Amino acid sequence: MGLLAGMCAMEYHQITRTADRTRLAVQVRGTGPALLILPGQANNHHWWDRIRADFAEHHTTITFDYRGTGGSDLGAAPYTTQLFADDALAVLDSLDIDRFDAYGTSMGGRTAQWVAARAQRRVGRLVLGCTTPGGTHAVERDQAVRRALASANATAFMTDLMYTPEWQELNPGPYATLGDPRITPEARRRHLAASNGHDAWAVLPDIAAPTFILHGSDDRFAPVVNAEILAGRIPKANTRIFDGARHAYFDECHPEAGPAVLDFLAR
Structure with missing residues (x-):
């Protein structure tokens, strides 16, 4: 792995x-095979704070802060x-990493689809979490969710979208998955546009x-339902659904989800 x-x-x-x-802040932690981990929309690398140590015991984990x-x-x-995706590959190139696995959640999963399609020779294994293919083939959130996210109480609603009430009671936060607290309104708009404009349907069969x-x-x-849509389009895909979990399954269910991902990556 050269530099690392x-x-x-x-x-x-x-x-x-x-x-x-554009200057991108990059963070590398751990030892072992390279694992690129990509956070959700309008978030930075702290999205992974609660669970990164699980992966860094076995992998060299690479994160970077998205633009903005x-x-x-x-x-x-x-x-x-x-x-x-181009930014992610530029980060890996700067670290002299040729071969790597990738794990993206939410918008990070959308980004990871492009990484895997464009760098087929370089990506060993791919993990996609709580994400969609985008475009007309995706099943998007309903209008009630969209309206609530635009309301004055959006933070509380977003927390409920991420975590079950029972888990919130035992884990009162703060939660690093609710967005970069210092993101500007302009950067937030750009991130929303990136996520809303995603459509990787045509290249999903190219993921090797x-x-x-x-x-x-x-x-x-x-x-x-988007998990099955993706699995039906990506040639060598399997799914795992966490019963009762919400968007941040990777955090709330990490005692099960973390080992499942590590087992998959080790095969």
Whole structure:
């Protein structure tokens, strides 16, 4: 793995410049095979804080802050999931990582679809969580959810979309999955446009990597039917549904979800 050979388990930070000279904040932690992990819309690498250690025990985990979040520049518009995929590959190139696995959740799963389709030789295994193919083939959230997310009480509603009430009671937060607290309104609009504009349907059959698709059964943010839609379109795909879980299944169900992903990656 070139630059990362011999790295210890401490976290390593660097700035990667993209082809358009946008500065991206990069974080690397752990040892072992490279694992790119991609967060959800309008979030930075802290999305993974509660569960990253599970993966860093076995993998060199690579994250970066999307444009407009964390320590990264706003960069040029428009934002698309294809642009985020190009950014991810630029980060891996800057670290001299050729071969890697990828795990993306929510908008990160949309981005990971493009990464796997565009870098077929480089992606060993792919994990897609709580995500959709986008476009007309996806089943999107209903209008009631859209209206609630635009309301004055959107944060509380978003928390309920992510986690069950029972889990919230035992784990009162704060939750790093609710968005970068320092994101600007302009960056948030660009992220929303990227997620809403995603449509990878045409390239999903090009994904060569064995793929593991995970979803919560009670996900209203990205309805669970999308897991089967993706599995029917990606050639070597299997699914696992977490009964009763919502959008942040990877956090709430991590005692089961983490080992399931690690087992898949180790095969």
